[in-house]
Amino acid sequence: MDMKVIQADNEITHVVLDGRFDIQGAQEVDSRFDELAKSSKALVVDLAKVSFLASLGIRTLMLSAKTLIRGGGEMVVCGANENVEKVLRTTGFNEVAGIYPDYESAARTLQEGLAAFSSKKA
Amino acid sequence: MPSRTCSRDFPGTVEAASDAESWVASQASVLGLGDEAEFAIGLCLEELFLNAVQHGHANRASISVSAEPDGVTVEFADDGEPFDPTLAPAKRINGPTDDFEIGGYGAGLMQKFSRRMSYRRFEGMNRLVLEFDAGRNADAGPDNLSAT
Numbered sequence: 688m689d690m691k692v693i694q695a696d697n698e699i700t701h702v703v704l705d706g707r708f709d710i711q712g713a714q715e716v717d718s719r720f721d722e723l724a725k726s727s728k729a730l731v732v733d734l735a736k737v738s739f740l741a742s743l744g745i746r747t748l749m750l751s752a753k754t755l756i757r758g759g760g761e762m763v764v765c766g767a768n769e770n771v772e773k774v775l776r777t778t779g780f781n782e783v784a785g786i787y788p789d790y791e792s793a794a795r796t797l798q799e800g801l802a803a804f805s806s807k808k809a
Numbered sequence: 810m811p812s813r814t815c816s817r818d819f820p821g822t823v824e825a826a827s828d829a830e831s832w833v834a835s836q837a838s839v840l841g842l843g844d845e846a847e848f849a850i851g852l853c854l855e856e857l858f859l860n861a862v863q864h865g866h867a868n869r870a871s872i873s874v875s876a877e878p879d880g881v882t883v884e885f886a887d888d889g890e891p892f893d894p895t896l897a898p899a900k901r902i903n904g905p906t907d908d909f910e911i912g913g914y915g916a917g918l919m920q921k922f923s924r925r926m927s928y929r930r931f932e933g934m935n936r937l938v939l940e941f942d943a944g945r946n947a948d949a950g951p952d953n954l955s956a957t
Binding site: 707709710711739740741742743745746749750753756757770773774777778779780782783 | 823827830834844845849851852855859902903904905906907909911912914915917918921922
């Protein structure tokens, strides 16, 4: 599975996945996901080009979401097709990571969260 | 429309689980499966294969997929330790939390993505039969294919 990481200026990291998030796909991106989760504050995982998601793929997403949340960050996903979204909702992943139709709406929500956090600190 | 069946044996390794997924994806057009059925079958097989290999310590598994007029039937058999996934609880994350478990969601996924599951232990093998709805493609291949 291909994984492209786009670091935006606004503290949001955009991860674009392309392919099947199956056993092999998860093995291919696991370590990079782990590094990103430890170094990012706000992660948008773009699933628009992901045709399949099963046990090990959801495990990779959950591990990263947990690391981010415990570090004070947040993960959201976007662009999931109907079946992929059904997997996310069946496991309850949507309770810990928001699901958005596209990158723009996901990034906007994360940006608002980052702004609110900054103003609270100030 | 007559039924079409593809079957194949696999060794009990994680690498073989990946091979099984690729095999099912490659047979989808032969069996005339729609995208939704292919997705559901792939998801269930990944879960079953990983359970059998990682938890049941299976040495081998066999998969048989039959496309019939009213749906698709998949039989997954393995020689691992006895395990009935139809009795496993459907776990899900409830509410915003950072204290959620990473694994154990497979039973709930299989229940959600299949129409019916039935289990029996027979001749030292776990035998799980799963039924799926199937959107079928019109250009399905020849009947009763098999590979080992």
